[in-house]
Amino acid sequence: MAQLPFDPQQLPVDSVAGEPAVASERLSPQWLRARFAAPPVWTPETAQESLIARPQPTPASVLVPLVQRDDGLTLLLTQRTAHLTDHAGQISFPGGRAEDYDADAVATALRESEEEIGLHRRHVDVLGALPDYLTGTGYRVTPVVGLVLPPFELTADPSEVAEIFEVPLQFLMDGRNHQRLSVQLPGGARSFYAMPYERFFIWGATAGMLRNLFHFLRA
Numbered sequence: 001m002a003q004l005p006f007d008p009q010q011l012p013v014d015s016v017a018g019e020p021a022v023a024s025e026r027l028s029p030q031w032l033r034a035r036f037a038a039p040p041v042w043t044p045e046t047a048q049e050s051l052i053a054r055p056q057p058t059p060a061s062v063l064v065p066l067v068q069r070d071d072g073l074t075l076l077l078t079q080r081t082a083h084l085t086d087h088a089g090q091i092s093f094p095g096g097r098a099e100d101y102d103a104d105a106v107a108t109a110l111r112e113s114e115e116e117i118g119l120h121r122r123h124v125d126v127l128g129a130l131p132d133y134l135t136g137t138g139y140r141v142t143p144v145v146g147l148v149l150p151p152f153e154l155t156a157d158p159s160e161v162a163e164i165f166e167v168p169l170q171f172l173m174d175g176r177n178h179q180r181l182s183v184q185l186p187g188g189a190r191s192f193y194a195m196p197y198e199r200f201f202i203w204g205a206t207a208g209m210l211r212n213l214f215h216f217l218r219a
Contacts, residue, residue, distance in 0.1 A: 008194065009201050011181045017193070019175030022217045027073055027169050029147050032066070035217065036128035036145065042219035044131045047192075047208045057140040061108035062095030064130070064145040064213065065119065067166060074166035075210075076148065077202070078117060081162045091202045093143065093209070094119065094161075105129060105142035117164055118155035123148050130212050135205045143209045167197050173214050178207070 025031060065076040078092050094113040102108040106129070110121040124146040133141045154164055171177055172195060181203070182191040193211055194203035202210070 005185060006183050008181060008183075008192075008203050009196075011183055013179045013194075014182050014191070015180045017175040017178035017180065017211075019178075019214075019218070021170070021174035021176070022214065024170065026217050027173060029066075029068060029073070032127055032145075032147070032217075039128075039216070040219040042216055044212045045208070045215060047133060047135075047205070057134055057138050059098040059105075059108075059142075060096055060139045061098060061105040061112065061142045061144055062093035062209070063109040063113045063119075063124070064093055064143050064209070065113070065124065065148045066145065066169060067148045067150065069150070069166075073169040075169050075172055076117075076119075076164065076166050077200070077206070078156070078161045079163040079165070079200070081158070081160055090204060091200055091206050093206060095141070097139070106144050109142070109144035109146075116157050116160055118157075119148070119152060123152040125149070130209065130216060133205060133209050133212070141205065141209070143213070145213070165200065167200070167202070171195075171197060172202075172210055173217060175214065178211065178214075 067074045067076050078094055080090055080092050094116045095109055096112040098108045102111060106126055110124060113119045126144060126146045128145055130143040135141060156164055177195055179194045180191060181194050182189055192204055193207035195207050
């Protein structure tokens with residue numbers, strides 16, 4: 001089992017980002033389609049992980065699945081199994097490394113989502129992609145955002161996914177729920193975001209990509 005040298009849930013909160021929440025009218029399928037069709041000028045938040053990324057990172061993609069529920073959009077996430085080499089036990093988007101036979105980043109995200117959680121691509125309306133995110137574990141991740149219309153069936157791959165769950169998008173798109181944490185490691189201090197929700201601790205790369213979705217929708 002891959003072990004982190006620290007427990008992020010035991011770290012003190014340095015600060016809270018605190019920006020106002022994204023307006024509720026912007027968290028609708030219609031508004032999101034329009035935003036991705038005509039993106040504004042905006043500035044992604046540079047992750048500290050990118051400063052220690054490998055010179056030749058491995059291409060990967062994740063799906064950012066926004067589920068259209070009756071009471072509003074939710075974000076579908078997974079908890080990874082504890083034995084994985086990278087990001088064991090962490091909260092993640094469904095996704096993984098690109099293969100030579102994938103046509104593009106969207107194809108990678110859709111294929112990986114089918115393999116990891118059984119979400120068939122026919123249920124996914126791809127809106128677009130956010131800027132690539134570099135991780136300290138050596139990946140260049142393209143977040144592909146898509147709307148998911150129920151009903152759909154999910155089947156977790158037990159070798160990769162321990163649990164599948166949903167979080168209200170409104171909660172995640174509120175800067176008052178974005179904590180800033182830091183840890184001192186042998187290679188120096190590292191800081192990152194966390195967005196705890198109920199019993200799930202969303203942090204690291206997943207929280208970093210959600211911060212960019214937040215900025216993109218607020219711009």
